[in-house]
Structures are given as structure tokens and as C-alpha cells.
Amino acid sequence: DSGGAPSGQSQRRGDSGGASSGAPSAGRRGSTGRWAWLARLAEQAHGLPRHLSQHSGGMIVATRPLLDCCPIVPAAMEGRQIVQWDKDSCSDAGFLKIDLLGLGMLSAVERSVELIARTRNERIDLSRIPYDDPATYECIQTADTTGVFQIESRAQMQSLRRTRPENLQDITIQVAIVRPGPIQGGAVNPYIERRQRLREDPDFKVPYDHPSLEPVLRETLGTIIFQDQVLEVAIAFAGFSTGEAEELRRAMSRKRSDAAIEAHHQRFVAGAKRLHQVDDETAERVFAMVRGFSGFGFPKAHGAAFGLLAYQSTWLRVHYGPEFLCSLLNEQPMGFYPSDALVHEAQRRGIEVHPPDVNESEVGCEIDAGAVGPVRIGLAYVRGVRAQEVAELVAARNAGGRFRSLSDLASRAGSSAASLELLAWSGACDSLVEGAQAGFARRIALWQLGVAGNRPPSGRGGRKVPGGVQLALPLDLPAPPALRGLSGWEAMLADYGTTGLTTRAHPLALLRERMPARSVTSRDLDTLAHGARVKAGGLVVARQRPGTAKGVVFVLLEDEHGTINLIIPPHIYERHRLTVRTEPLMLVEGKLERFAAAGGAINVLVDRVGSIAAPDQLLAEVKDFSMLDEQVRRGLAEQSAPDPATEDFRAVAPPVMSFASGRQR
Numbered sequence: 001d002s003g004g005a006p007s008g009q010s011q012r013r014g015d016s017g018g019a020s021s022g023a024p025s026a027g028r029r030g031s032t033g034r035w036a037w038l039a040r041l042a043e044q045a046h047g048l049p050r051h052l053s054q055h056s057g058g059m060i061v062a063t064r065p066l067l068d069c070c071p072i073v074p075a076a077m078e079g080r081q082i083v084q085w086d087k088d089s090c091s092d093a094g095f096l097k098i099d100l101l102g103l104g105m106l107s108a109v110e111r112s113v114e115l116i117a118r119t120r121n122e123r124i125d126l127s128r129i130p131y132d133d134p135a136t137y138e139c140i141q142t143a144d145t146t147g148v149f150q151i152e153s154r155a156q157m158q159s160l161r162r163t164r165p166e167n168l169q170d171i172t173i174q175v176a177i178v179r180p181g182p183i184q185g186g187a188v189n190p191y192i193e194r195r196q197r198l199r200e201d202p203d204f205k206v207p208y209d210h211p212s213l214e215p216v217l218r219e220t221l222g223t224i225i226f227q228d229q230v231l232e233v234a235i236a237f238a239g240f241s242t243g244e245a246e247e248l249r250r251a252m253s254r255k256r257s258d259a260a261i262e263a264h265h266q267r268f269v270a271g272a273k274r275l276h277q278v279d280d281e282t283a284e285r286v287f288a289m290v291r292g293f294s295g296f297g298f299p300k301a302h303g304a305a306f307g308l309l310a311y312q313s314t315w316l317r318v319h320y321g322p323e324f325l326c327s328l329l330n331e332q333p334m335g336f337y338p339s340d341a342l343v344h345e346a347q348r349r350g351i352e353v354h355p356p357d358v359n360e361s362e363v364g365c366e367i368d369a370g371a372v373g374p375v376r377i378g379l380a381y382v383r384g385v386r387a388q389e390v391a392e393l394v395a396a397r398n399a400g401g402r403f404r405s406l407s408d409l410a411s412r413a414g415s416s417a418a419s420l421e422l423l424a425w426s427g428a429c430d431s432l433v434e435g436a437q438a439g440f441a442r443r444i445a446l447w448q449l450g451v452a453g454n455r456p457p458s459g460r461g462g463r464k465v466p467g468g469v470q471l472a473l474p475l476d477l478p479a480p481p482a483l484r485g486l487s488g489w490e491a492m493l494a495d496y497g498t499t500g501l502t503t504r505a506h507p508l509a510l511l512r513e514r515m516p517a518r519s520v521t522s523r524d525l526d527t528l529a530h531g532a533r534v535k536a537g538g539l540v541v542a543r544q545r546p547g548t549a550k551g552v553v554f555v556l557l558e559d560e561h562g563t564i565n566l567i568i569p570p571h572i573y574e575r576h577r578l579t580v581r582t583e584p585l586m587l588v589e590g591k592l593e594r595f596a597a598a599g600g601a602i603n604v605l606v607d608r609v610g611s612i613a614a615p616d617q618l619l620a621e622v623k624d625f626s627m628l629d630e631q632v633r634r635g636l637a638e639q640s641a642p643d644p645a646t647e648d649f650r651a652v653a654p655p656v657m658s659f660a661s662g663r664q665r
Helices: 007-015 033-045 087-092 104-120 134-141 154-163 168-177 180-184 188-200 211-217 227-238 242-253 258-276 280-294 300-319 321-330 339-348 387-400 406-412 417-425 441-452 488-499 507-514 570-575 577-582 630-639
Strands: 058-061 072-074 081-083 096-099 463-465 468-470 533-544 553-558 563-568 585-594 602-611 656-658
Touching (some): 154 188, 168 300, 180 280, 227 258, 242 258, 242 280, 258 280, 406 441, 570 602, 577 602
Parallel strands (some): 563 602
Antiparallel strands (some): 058 096, 533 553
16 A cells, blocks of 8 residues: 555555565655655644634624635535635734624523513613622622523632632633633632732732733732733733734634744743843743643633623522523523523522423423412423424414313324323323322323324324324323323433423432432531541532543532532542443542632542442333443434333433533433
């Protein structure tokens, strides 16, 4: 195989490949001929872009047609054109470059405002809300920010307890500090420690590496948090011109920027020594702060915009909790937490959340009738039911009144037999089953709707026919046979299998009796001392292994009372890698950590990892995909025919934030 070698050289390799040849041809390949030229070309090509890709939200604006200014190529989407230049070339050409961010929280906030106006007859103007609201800042300072924009992650929550923001400027710094740039630049811990010192001693003097840096870094307490500060430090400390400082900033914004930044290194050190007569150690220390920002960091304006939205979303969560939750659920998937975790957290705060119901639910989540009624999960949350069928069902109910029976539902809803069965198994039809005891309504509804969809041809309903779905005749349905009721665990599996969440008992509440002796809950952790040995379990909400954490894995568990933060050292993770990556119900042992410097945040440093055993009584054999990677396992689970009655929890567990892959279902 020539391996893509130039044809002439390939021919020579073939000619000299016999046993009578002297030294192997590979020995001459790198010194003469076309192979030498190939090596030189490879050196020149090293570092060039590997392929052409499209910025998902980048827009450029010019004073003349772009066709007259730069090369343009058609994009994959019909009718869309892209410029062949990268962002730096567009900037050099003088184009106005704009990055458009599609933020789901903006839509959630807008939905909240409209919902508040509809349910409470109050029109909220977010530009006029009080930006010094004590209740809002109390939630931020105590890290009670689940579902809030930008400051809801576990890293942000851990930081909030230590920084305790008091105004919008503090929040602006907060949203910018948990980023690769400040972390790699060593800015996070010094900023937090100095802020804590100032809170304890207002006369504390913030240290600066050089007096020239004080005007530039005063608001961030001597650390580099924003991109803008890189330019200001280079100008004030190293004597860079504005253009030179901009070149340094652009070098840091590139993914493969090490070589470009190093080119500015000597100039930076020499400039600092010339301008301020500093020693090499000081100059190198300041440049190390700058170099650390080669990771991603926010401009201050970006941080300010995000900080404002973070405050507004927290304010809505504090003062209009049901409406804010309803809006978050309608904007999923977004944010750090799955819908199930958002619902459980809201319930712990006293917000009522009701399951889907064919007579009460709208297409999306809504607030039930009343002054400020409970949040009602929308029928669109039932997986497998087409959006058109959900809309037609709601339209039929609005036009002809509430459904009076399962037969009435089958004859008017316009849904296929399969969709009606999914609605029944989700519990959305329970209210139409009269006199059923707890645990029996779903099975009865499933059986009777199955009969309604499988009558003789003259009365068959739920069948797809040209032009739509053939409706069932509104005939009385036969009484069901003796059916076994669903246990609490089976009902919970049905909830997760059909909607991805449960508004009823938390899985850990159902498993609490099966937990090992002396295991504790998240609520118990508040009463234990630092260093105590603990055993705890919960439903996995998030798994993270940041590149800046040196192999440490962070896992967030949830039980019926709250959440538990786990810190899994690298050697423990490697030993229990499969369990950590795939088990939705984890049982861990370790040492409780509660450091005063951490603002009272509680973590469990894990040294043993296991899983929680599910109930013994199963309707069928458990489908165990645990030996596969989670993404593959879930793909197989989704491809198989859904039979919620026979699913185990691993097959229906809600999606979690899993490492760098985003949410995996």
C-alpha cells in the first residue's frame, strides 16, 4: 500500500522492493525526492485550519455587499451563505462581527412575565424591579439557585457560599469567575480568599503584584477575571500599545493559541522591565496570570449581561415560583438540571406540581385554575404522543367539554390507539376511571382503551386512515377483568417511562426501607460534624469531570429531602468507573467535609461506590445494560419496544448532565 505517497515515488518503492536491493527505501525517504518536499509542506501546513465549519451564531455586517468584499461559499442549509474568512480576518477587514446567543432563559423569563400577567393580573417590567431585594440576595448567598441562569451549577453554588454577592457588580464577577480562563490563570481562589478577608476585616489591604495593576484590577481584587483586563494589564504593566494588546487578546481567543501567546511572552517581560524596572520573577508572575487566560473567559460586558439575567431569574424564582417553574419546564431541555430534578426541588419549597391529566392539562405546562394554583404538567410531556395529537385532544376538550369517560375520550380525542395507551400508562386518564382503588386506575384505563382501539371494523377506533385517524364509536366499554394493581415502585417506573419525571413519591422515598443500616439522608448531613464517616445514597442528577480538576469526578445525588455533593478522587473513579458512569441510583461511603472557608458547603469525599438494589418484585426479567457505556445503553433502550410494565429503573431514569456530553437520556 503506497499510503497516499506521490505516484512517482510509489513506483520507485515498488521497483526497489526486491530482496536484491541494498538499504531499505524507507531510509532514503526523508532525505531526497518528493518525500523531502512532503515533509517540508507538512511543516508549513502545521497549525493551519483542518476544515471549514460554520459558526452557529456568528453574523457579520458590512457597508457594501459582502460579495464585493470577501469570498463567499454556500452553506449546507439552502439559501444561506457563509464567509470563508475566520473571525480574525473579518475583524482585520473592518467588518462588524456579532455573535448571536440563543438563550433558553430569555424565553423562560418572557414566558414567566406573560404567565404572571395571566394568572395574577400583574404586569412585571423587569427593568424596574428592585435590584437590591434582600430575599433575592439571600437565595443567591445561600446558593439556593436551582434553575437560575448561570449560577445554578454545583461549581457556582460552592463558590456562591464563599463570595456571597451583594450587588449586580458582584454577580457580574460571579458568573465570569467559574470559567476555564480565570481557573487556569489562578484567579479563583485568590479572589475568593480576599473577598472573605474584606468581609471579616474592612481595613484589609488587597495585595497587587505591582502598583500599576491596582487601577486595572481593583474591582476584581488583584486578579484577572475579564478579557478586558488582559488588555489593560498589558498596557499598564508591559507598556503595550492598544494594537499590541489586542493582538495578545486575539491570540488567547484561539483554540490552539500557545505558540501565538509565547510570541508575546518576551516582549511582555521586556516591556515590564523597561517601563517599571521590575525583576524577572514579578514580570513572569504577571504574565503567568495573563497566559492562564488562554482558556475561555468572559468580557466584562458579557458578564454584566449574564449577571443581570441571573438576578432577574432569581427574583422571579423567589417571588413568582410557580410561574417560573412552569416556564422552565416548557423550555426544556436547557440549563443544568433535568425536569425531574426541577420538579422535586420545587416541591421541597412548597410548590404543588400535579401530573398530566386529559381533563386538566394543556399542551404545555400551565398553572391550574385558581388565584395561584399548582403547576400542571402538560400533555406534551408524554413521550411518544405526537404534538398534533396532543393539540387535537385539547382542542376537542375545549370544543365539546370535558371528557366524561374513557369511551368518550377514545371517540373524541383524535389520537391513535398507541397514543391513548401511552396517555393511560402515564396516569393522564386516571380521573376517567370511576371507583378504582389506588394503583388500579392505570391498568384499567390501559385495558379499556385497548378495547376501544381494537373493536370490530364497524367500531374500530384509533386506526390511521387516509386523512387522519378513525375515531372509536362512543359505546360503553366492558368491565375489565381482575387486574393486579401497581405498586408504588411500578407506578414510579411508569411515570419515568412515559414523561421522564414523577410528581409523586421520590425514588429514594420508595427505596428508603431497602437502604443499608446507618445510612443517612441529605437532611441528616446538616447535623453531622466535619470528618464524620457517612453512608448515603441517591438518584444521580449530574456527573462532571472538568479538565481543570486533575481527574477528580463530581457527582450530585438527590434524595427525598435534598441534594448531596460527592467528590470522587481519581483512583476511586478508576476502580468504580462503570458504576460511576452508568448507575442512576448510587450508594456511597466516605468522609463528610464541612470547611468554614467553604461557607458551610457540605461534601462527601468518597472512598467506596456501589449501587442501590431495586425492589425484588419485578414483572419481568430486568434488562441489564450496565456493561455498556451509558449513551449506547440508552440508545438500545430507546430502540426496543417500550413496555413500561417490564422496565427497570436504569432503562427509564431521567437524563442527567453526564461529563462533557451534555444531558444523556
